[in-house]
Amino acid sequence: DGGITQSPKYLFRKEGQNVTLSCEQNLNHDAMYWYRQDPGQGLRLIYYSQIVNDFQKGDIAEGYSVSREKKESFPLTVTSAQKNPTAFYLCASSQDRSTNEKLFFGSGTQLSVL
Amino acid sequence: KQEVTQIPAALSVPEGENLVLNCSFTDSAIYNLQWFRQDPGKGLTSLLLIQSSQREQTSGRLNASLDKSSGRSTLYIAASQPGDSATYLCAVRRGVVRRGKLIFGQGTELSVKP
Secondary structure, eight states, rough: OOEEEEEEEEEEEEETOEEEEEEESOOOOEEEEEEEEEESSOOOEEEEEEETTTEOOTTOOTEEEEESTTTTOEEEEEEEEOOOOOOOEEEEEEEESSSSOOOOEEEEEEEEEE | OOEOOSOOSEEETTTTEEEEEEESSSHHHHOEEEEEEEOTTEEEEEEEETTTTSEEEETTTEEEETTTTEEEEEEEEEEEGGOOOEEEEEEESSSSSTOOEEEEOOOOEEEEOO
């Protein structure tokens, strides 16, 4: 089945620790995104990538880092500099060259602080 | 600055009722608008995408309309079912170029009672 896979589903971070969230897609999409969702709020863009080896900061990039070494993969690292990391993290992808541009989402990772 | 608002935040209706969810945006310069469904603890599923040149899109019991001049979109759900219970989010792609950022509303949590 084609789709986006996020892992793990639940993740716990100790103070001062960096953690990495995985996102893999087999849809052959060019563009990939990371969003953060807090209760009662809309999704906020952390980072996005429109092509391999290139990515741009979104609206709330501080305390996060990403890489795009392969088209299929767009991992997100939550660094110790992110002081309020508890949230639901969503990865998405879209076919950037298509005028349709529907966004496809993974099932999310819930990150909590110990 | 583009802002997207969804009112009400929560809605409860009896099964079988037709209902309308609202989405408003402050800047009419949008590329497209999408409606998503999100089940608890899950990712988002794209329901309908309306290009800025279109007035509406239909899929099964769902109909989405777009009025750019008034900054409004509505999602009409016919003959609601308990399985329609979920949070519905709208998102506008900002600007008139294909790679504008996606701005999300906070969502409307819908509960359909048997």
